[in-house]
Amino acid sequence: MELAAAKMIGAGLACIALVGAGIGIGNVFGSYLSGALRNPGAAASQYTNMLLGFALCEATGLFGLLIALIILFAF
Amino acid sequence: MQNPMEQFTIRPILMGSRPMMHTHVGHHEFYFTNQAMWMCIVVGVASLFLTLAVARPQLVPGRMQSVAELAYEFVANMIRQAAGEDGMIFFPFVFTVFVFVLFSNFFGLIPGSFTVTSQIAVTFALACLVILTVIVTGFVVHGLGFLKLFVPHAPWYLLILLVPIELISFATRPISLSVRLFANMLAGHTMLKVFASFVIALGGATAVYLKLMSIAPMLLIVAITALELLVAFLQAYVFAILTCIYLNEALHLHEQH
Numbered sequence: 001m002e003l004a005a006a007k008m009i010g011a012g013l014a015c016i017a018l019v020g021a022g023i024g025i026g027n028v029f030g031s032y033l034s035g036a037l038r039n040p041g042a043a044a045s046q047y048t049n050m051l052l053g054f055a056l057c058e059a060t061g062l063f064g065l066l067i068a069l070i071i072l073f074a075f
Numbered sequence: 076m077q078n079p080m081e082q083f084t085i086r087p088i089l090m091g092s093r094p095m096m097h098t099h100v101g102h103h104e105f106y107f108t109n110q111a112m113w114m115c116i117v118v119g120v121a122s123l124f125l126t127l128a129v130a131r132p133q134l135v136p137g138r139m140q141s142v143a144e145l146a147y148e149f150v151a152n153m154i155r156q157a158a159g160e161d162g163m164i165f166f167p168f169v170f171t172v173f174v175f176v177l178f179s180n181f182f183g184l185i186p187g188s189f190t191v192t193s194q195i196a197v198t199f200a201l202a203c204l205v206i207l208t209v210i211v212t213g214f215v216v217h218g219l220g221f222l223k224l225f226v227p228h229a230p231w232y233l234l235i236l237l238v239p240i241e242l243i244s245f246a247t248r249p250i251s252l253s254v255r256l257f258a259n260m261l262a263g264h265t266m267l268k269v270f271a272s273f274v275i276a277l278g279g280a281t282a283v284y285l286k287l288m289s290i291a292p293m294l295l296i297v298a299i300t301a302l303e304l305l306v307a308f309l310q311a312y313v314f315a316i317l318t319c320i321y322l323n324e325a326l327h328l329h330e331q332h
Contacts, residue, residue, distance in 0.1 A: 048156075048316070055313040059251065062258035069261075073080075 010071045017064020024057035079268035083193055083261065085110045113182065113189040114197075121178045146174070150315065157319035158326060165322050168208065172201065173315035176256065180307030183260060184300065192310075193260040195253060202253035205318050213325035224328055252317060259310050263303045270296050 032050040036043035087094035087106035096107040128143035136144055150170045154162045176192060183190025191197055213221035225241040226234060270292045277289035 051309060052313060052316060055255070055309055059255040059258070062262055063254060065262055066254060066258050 007071055007075070011068040014064050014068035014071060017067070018061050021057060021061025021064070024060065025054060028053045028057055079265045079272065082189075082264060082268060085194070088112055109189050110191065110194060110197075113191050114179075117175065117178045117182050117191060120182075121174050125174070146170075153312075153316055154319050157316055158323035162319065162322055162326060165208075165212075165319075169315055169318055169322075172205070172318060173311055176201070176314050177308065177311035180260065180311055181304075183264065184303055184307060190260050190264055192256055193264060195257045198253040198257040199249065201256075201314075202249040205252065205321065206249045209321045209325045212322065216326060217328065221325070221328070224324060227329065248321065252314065256310050256314055259306055263299075263306055267296060267299055267303065270299065 028050060032043075032046065035046070085108045087097070087108050089095065094106050096105075098105045124139075125143055125146075128139040132140060147170070150173055151163070151166060154166060154169055158165070179191040179197075182188055183193065210221075213224065217223075225238055225245065227237055227241065229237055273292040274289050274296070277285050277292065280286060280289075
């Protein structure tokens with residue numbers, strides 16, 4: 001019983017990873033916007049880099065999800 | 076609540092009461108599973124579509140041909156940007172990986188279907204293929220000089236620290252590449268199912284105002300599906316461009332193309 005409860009708590013704690021992912025994604029889009037508004041001419045060429053940064057950022061949050069899944073289902 | 080993870084279970088396809096194409100080698104059982112079936116469908120539809128699209132090429136392309144040309148130009152530009160002109164020898168490889176991941180992601184969004192890329196086994200195999208290609212290319216192009224990839228330009232006392240870091244970052248690439256795609260698909264589809272169970276729970280309630288509230292999660296599902304369409308494309312794009320970036324390192328080591 002205690003093990004099941006500890007699993008749930010652990011899986012919940014793993015979701016703290018989302019804090020970092022949220023900050024990161026906000027940073028990516030915020031920086032892109034401020035850069036694009038300062039220099040709109042260069043904005044289009046950096047669009048793909050922005051998407052790449054977004055995907056890399058989002059992945060770190062999903063690693064947290066993966067840990068939660070491993071805790072819940074693999075042990 | 077129904078288990079939202081149930082959609083990812085792999086089960087053999089039954090033909091009557093017996094599993095289809097069931098064989099065993101030694102103690103290992105082999106089945107034709109729903110996973111294998113959807114992989115066949117994805118590969119079949121993708122090849123059929125691209126073959127038919129350029130079967131009778133015209134100077135002014137029709138709708139199908141435009142889509143195929145768009146896909147070609149998109150991937151070709153991506154490789155030229157990330158790996159330079161000599162990266163174009165990898166065009167068939169990158170295009171195949173991109174189209175496979177893209178079609179698997181989109182087919183997974185059809186209600187009742189199975190997402191091939193939500194299985195870590197599939198994405199990890201793809202990522203291993205990419206990294207093996209990178210390693211083989213690196214050794215073929217540079218010989219043992221490929222190992223210089225792990226030695227950045229830095230004073231020797233920093234190298235003690237940097238070389239292990241470079242080694243670890245290279246070794247974790249297949250993991251991060253596969254987990255990114257797999258976790259994105261898994262999280263998206265789980266979220267859809269969780270919201271779907273809200274609709275069922277609220278719709279089954281006795282109070283009328285609760286029944287009416289079930290419209291809210293229903294609308295959210297529509298919005299999330301739209302988001303998932305974007306994610307499906309974005310993840311295929313990221314998988315392909317990271318492949319290009321890794322191939323660029325194998326081709327040019329640290330110098331810019």
